Amino acid sequence: MTTNHIPQSDTDKYDYVIVGGGTAGCVVAARLAEYLPQKRILLIEAGPSDYMDDRVLDLRQWLNLLGGELDYDYHTTEQPMGNSFIRHSRAKVLGGCSSHNTLISFRPFEYDLDIWQSLGARGWTFPTFMKALNKLKNTIQPVHARHRNQLCKDWVNSCSSALDIPVISDFNKHITETGSLKTGVGFFSVSYNPDDGRRSSASVAYIHPILRGENQRPNLTILTNAWVAKINVSGDEVSSLSLTLQDGSAREVKARSETILCAGAVDTPRLMLLSGLGPKEQLSSLGIPVVRDIPGVGENLQDHPESIIMWELNKPVPQNQTTMDSDAGIFLRRETPGAGAKKSAANPFGVNDGDIADVMMHCYQIPFTLNTIRLGYPEIRDGYAFCMTPNIPRPRSRGRLYLISADPKVKPALDFRYFTDPEGYDAATLVYGMRAARKVAEQAPFKDWIKKEIAPGPDVQSDEDLSHYARKVAHTVYHPAGTTRMGDTTTDELAVVDEKLKVRGLKNLRIVDAGIFPTIPTINPMVTVLGVAERAAELIVQDSEATRERARL
Numbered sequence: 006m007t008t009n010h011i012p013q014s015d016t017d018k019y020d021y022v023i024v025g026g027g028t029a030g031c032v033v034a035a036r037l038a039e040y041l042p043q044k045r046i047l048l049i050e051a052g053p054s055d056y057m058d059d060r061v062l063d064l065r066q067w068l069n070l071l072g073g074e075l076d077y078d079y080h081t082t083e084q085p086m087g088n089s090f091i092r093h094s095r096a097k098v099l100g101g102c103s104s105h106n107t108l109i110s111f112r113p114f115e116y117d118l119d120i121w122q123s124l125g126a127r128g129w130t131f132p133t134f135m136k137a138l139n140k141l142k143n144t145i146q147p148v149h150a151r152h153r154n155q156l157c158k159d160w161v162n163s164c165s166s167a168l169d170i171p172v173i174s175d176f177n178k179h180i181t182e183t184g185s186l187k188t189g190v191g192f193f194s195v196s197y198n199p200d201d202g203r204r205s206s207a208s209v210a211y212i213h214p215i216l217r218g219e220n221q222r223p224n225l226t227i228l229t230n231a232w233v234a235k236i237n238v239s240g241d242e243v244s245s246l247s248l249t250l251q252d253g254s255a256r257e258v259k260a261r262s263e264t265i266l267c268a269g270a271v272d273t274p275r276l277m278l279l280s281g282l283g284p285k286e287q288l289s290s291l292g293i294p295v296v297r298d299i300p301g302v303g304e305n306l307q308d309h310p311e312s313i314i315m316w317e318l319n320k321p322v323p324q325n326q327t328t329m330d331s332d333a334g335i336f337l338r339r340e341t342p343g344a345g346a347k348k349s350a351a352n353p354f355g356v357n358d359g360d361i362a363d364v365m366m367h368c369y370q371i372p373f374t375l376n377t378i379r380l381g382y383p384e385i386r387d388g389y390a391f392c393m394t395p396n397i398p399r400p401r402s403r404g405r406l407y408l409i410s411a412d413p414k415v416k417p418a419l420d421f422r423y424f425t426d427p428e429g430y431d432a433a434t435l436v437y438g439m440r441a442a443r444k445v446a447e448q449a450p451f452k453d454w455i456k457k458e459i460a461p462g463p464d465v466q467s468d469e470d471l472s473h474y475a476r477k478v479a480h481t482v483y484h485p486a487g488t489t490r491m492g493d494t495t496t497d498e499l500a501v502v503d504e505k506l507k508v509r510g511l512k513n514l515r516i517v518d519a520g521i522f523p524t525i526p527t528i529n530p531m532v533t534v535l536g537v538a539e540r541a542a543e544l545i546v547q548d549s550e551a552t553r554e555r556a557r558l
């Protein structure tokens with residue numbers, strides 16, 4: 006069972022303490038409890054349990070969770086080149102963002118791992134990562150036939166003929182076999198149970214079997230509604246964590262072996278900065294004592310921004326035949342083959358991306374008018390809207406997360422610096438996607454569903470006007486990453502963790518979440534987070550065995 010309480014007498018009884026029971030944290034906790042039955046594991050989650058909570062478990066309810074009581078609801082700083090009104094949902098519940106996201110599930114491309122290695126992530130090869138992904142317990146599968154409505158099927162066929170791209174029946178199979186996607190359209194793979202429409206989140210797949218007693222893990226304690234406020238350091242080791250329990254009482258928990266931060270790409274750097282682990286100038290300017298100068302904490306902030314083009318339909322979207330309203334997508338190639346090999350700040354060693362996809366689009370069968378209404382575009386009748394959302398799979402803009410106050414209650418600043426890359430690559434990708442979307446809309450059978458284009462509307466045609474519109478209504482698909490990135494900590498001063506995910510300069514602290522990505526992968530990142538967590542558990546066990554071996558000698 007989960008608990009909201011640990012007695013004072015137990016605070017030094019755990020070998021591994023995991024901060025954050027989110028997407029990565031659930032995997033790490035469950036695997037360590039399984040692989041190391043003699044060790045005691047404590048998983049600390051700020052939010053409540055998702056067990057038996059239908060608000061969370063029913064995938065179709067995902068939109069209702071955003072901005073609610075289970076959402077940290079971060080904001081962006083002003084974005085002169087983009088949309089300053091984007092809100093970044095982050096889940097505060099067991100399972101983390103895998104408990105309120107859309108569970109679209111893609112394996113990363115071989116290129117994504119190649120570029121990670123070029124940035125110092127030694128050993129993170131494509132075959133190694135695929136092996137880790139083969140262990141995932143989530144039920145990932147292409148959208149079931151009963152969730153494929155005629156509108157979406159017609160859209161897929163029109164994409165294929167209008168853009169001359171193949172229909173791909175299983176994106177992940179294709180990626181596993183060929184290392185990437187080039188061009189193509191198809192139904193997504195989703196981590197869910199098609200029989201009841203419930204999530205197969207990290208919590209459902211890894212923790213619920215333990216809560217139900219199917220997997221016996223007496224060595225795992227899951228502490229919910231507990232907030233870790235500070236990492237305490239003594240010498241080159243974490244000595245304890247300061248936390249507050251639901252009833253307001255305080256605890257100092259000490260891990261006998263390791264502390265593992267899995268609080269996500271926003272809250273892990275936030276916690277580190279508040280603990281004095283970060284860039285010394287920032288910490289000193291806020292009066293936070295510098296415990297370790299780690300310049301990369303909060304740097305390298307990345308996201309997958311996307312824009313939106315919206316149509317009113319002349320007949321209603323078929324009801325109740327969808328996983329979560331975004332069932333299919335397209336992959337395209339904009340740049341000439343090999344152009345991505347040019348060195349840039351995002352790709353300093355010029356790793357060649359060949360001719361793999363560099364534009365993506367989701368489709369949405371709901372009116373996503375939040376940002377268009379603000380610019381004066383009309384509302385669309387519920388059930389009569391269709392959106393295509395051009396997305397930048399390998400964005401080149403880089404942002405930064407930083408504290409604006411030493412007060413732990415003040416949220417950190419998230420400055421994504423959207424569309425600021427000097428080559429204008431990111432903005433050009435959106436314009437290309439907008440034009441491709443319009444081509445699809447001219448093609449039957451999808452064309453026959455359409456009444457008219459609502460936003461940006463047929464008057465917006467030039468590259469300049471399309472770019473302006475696309476950037477001002479841009480939204481996020483909630484993929485912040487890279488803020489505590491992995492790299493060669495001996496040569497790269499902005500690398501926060503090494504290839505074993507150990508924090509520079511500290512012996513017993515690792516990070517396992519989306520923050521460690523050296524670059525954001527081409528595809529939706531949840532499966533990559535799950536894979537990082539599977540691999541992290543293996544690395545931790547290897548170190549534990551090596552320690553035992555040394556003790557025996």
Ligand SMILES: Cc1cc2nc3c(=O)[nH]c(=O)nc-3n(C[C@H](O)[C@H](O)[C@H](O)COP(=O)(O)OP(=O)(O)OC[C@H]3O[C@@H](n4cnc5c(N)ncnc54)[C@H](O)[C@@H]3O)c2cc1C
Pocket residue numbers: 024025026027028029030049050051052071094095096097098099100101102103105106107108109110111231232233234267268269270272273276482483484485517518519520528529530531532534
């Ligand atoms: C609305 C939405 C839709 C998305 N859709 C998709 C999708 O369809 N496909 C996809 O691939 N990706 C999607 N993503 C992105 C994906 O879900 C995330 O990248 C991924 O889940 C992040 O995992 P994580 O382990 O890094 O962090 P999280 O899952 O966010 O886990 C962090 C956990 O740490 C806890 N925590 C934080 N601070 C503390 C603290 N101080 N003390 C204790 N606990 C703490 C949090 O409560 C949370 O449970 C979506 C994200 C969102 C928000």
